[in-house]
Amino acid sequence: MTPAAERVLEVAGKLFYDNGIHAVGVEGIASEAGVTKKTLYDRFGSKDALIAQYLRRRDERWREHLIRVVEQRGRISPSRRLLLVFDALEKWIADENPRGCAFVNAHAELPDATHPGRDVIREQKQWLLEYLRTLAREAGARNPRKLATSLLVLVEGATVTTTLGVVPGAVGNAKEVAKQLIESS
Amino acid sequence: MTPAAERVLEVAGKLFYDNGIHAVGVEGIASEAGVTKKTLYDRFGSKDALIAQYLRRRDERWREHLIRVVEQRGRISPSRRLLLVFDALEKWIADENPRGCAFVNAHAELPDATHPGRDVIREQKQWLLEYLRTLAREAGARNPRKLATSLLVLVEGATVTTTLGVVPGAVGNAKEVAKQLIESS
DNA sequence: ATTGAGGTATACCGACCGGTATGGTTACTA
DNA sequence: TAGTAACCATACCGGTCGGTATACCTCAAT
Incomplete structure (x- = not known):
């Protein structure tokens, strides 16, 4: 990744997320990154490929953020680690995600299932589900897959409701529900 | 609402939802509805206004769909009525919502908080929260507001995870969690 | 009988879209 | 020292965008 490409990707990430993918032109990305369109196309090939890279x-x-929070050092029980997911989420939303999940938003703008970005979206959610499943297993859940599914629903629901601004304390609420689920599993 | 306007709104609804708002031009809507652009602009004034009307x-x-399912006749306990929300959701997703919540998707494409469509989005979620709160109160919940918030998180989370295709049985899962929440409240 | 509302058809506007072409400069490297 | 990768600047391509203008038609209500 060349320095110019790095700048392009950084700028694209900000513009795509803040304004929506279709609302941002390659011209704007290039100029904001201090790069010509030619360079952008030399590095990424197309806007669609750039979108996939952004995701x-x-x-x-x-x-990285999630793992850093969940797997912090210290004597923490596996059940409590599972709850740390919601702490990570709350911080993530506050710091970098004020406009909602970038993947859900991108999915809304990319109806074509063959778009290269769609693979990234699928992988992202799949990974999160698997990660939750692993944590659930370590926490001794009787049915880790089922608990992981419930937790994923809570995570996604909390993200959406928070960023839509209807329920400010949605993440904390989801965490409480999660606690109850974990205890009774 | 004139017949031409009705056709425009119907076509716009389909195209906006299926393809995303920015990806659809007024030209395409007009021609598909068998209407000239002039007529479209005479009736709706602008694309932004048409978007708001669509929402x-x-x-x-x-x-209408939700109320029809939840408030169906028959001897159903208030607690069970609360669970019917998830049956209504499952049917809604299968019949009319394969690409996710139209309001969440629209929110992703309309970053400008002053866009006329944003009011509709806010009102939609606000209404749902209020409705759930009413149902929760009738079901005898100790803290109806809190229960309603949890249920909204579950509804939104189930919608997102289902339409992203990661968890096929997410709505059923959310319903189970909801059942547990209702019983313990 | 006239008017006005709700249409049709066509043409136009400036602006922007994603993407390409040409050509030149710098700096590292084989 | 020759070559090449990574940039720069500028201009261009066909196509589409949201929105407007002009002119004509039809039909129901005053």
Whole structure:
């Protein structure tokens, strides 16, 4: 990844997320990144490929953030680690996600199932589900897959309701529900 | 609402939902509805106004559907009525919502908080929360507001995860969690 | 009988879209 | 020292965008 490409990807990430994908032109991305359109196309090939890269980059950031919070050192029980997911989410929304889940938003704008970005979206949610499942298993859940599914629903629901601004304390609420679920499983 | 306007709104609803708002041009809507652009602009004034009308119409349809399922005749306990929300959701997703919540999707495409469509989005979620609160109160919940919030999180989360295709049985899962929440409240 | 509302058809506007072409500059490297 | 990768700047391509203008038609209500 060349320096110019790095700048393009950073700017694209900000503009795509803040304004929506279709609302942002490659011209604007290039100029804001201090790069010519030619360079952008030399590095990424097409806008669609750039979109996929944007999503991939964001996925990496989210995974790192989540893992950093959940797998922090200290004597924490596996059940409590599972709840840390919601703490990570709350911080993520506050710091980097005021306009909702980038993947849900991208999915809304990319109806074509063959779009390269769609793979990234699928992988992102799939990974999160698997991660929750692993944590659930470590927490000794009788049915880790089922608990993980419930938790994913809570995470996604809390994200949507928070960013739509109807329920400010949705993440905390979801965490409480999760606590109850974990205890009774 | 003139016949031509009705056709425009119907076509716009289908195209906006299926393809995303920005991806659809007024030209395409007009021609598909068998109407000239002039007529479209005479009736709706602008694309943004048409977007707001599209959302309003869809909100009406969802409310009618939900109420029809939840308030069906028969001897049903208030607690069970609360669970019927998830049956209504499952049918709604299968019949009319394969690409996710139209309001969440629209929110992703309309970052400008002053856009006329944003009011409709806010009202839609607000109404649903209020409706759930009423049902929760009738079901004898100790804290109806809190229960309603939890249920809204479950509804939104189930919708997102289902339409993203990661968890096919998400609505059923959410319903089970809801059942547990209702019983313990 | 006239008027006005609700249409039709066509043409136009400036602006922007994603993407390409040409050509030149710098800097590292084989 | 020759070559190449990574940029720069500018101009261009066909097509589409939201929105407007002009002119004509039909039909029900005053």
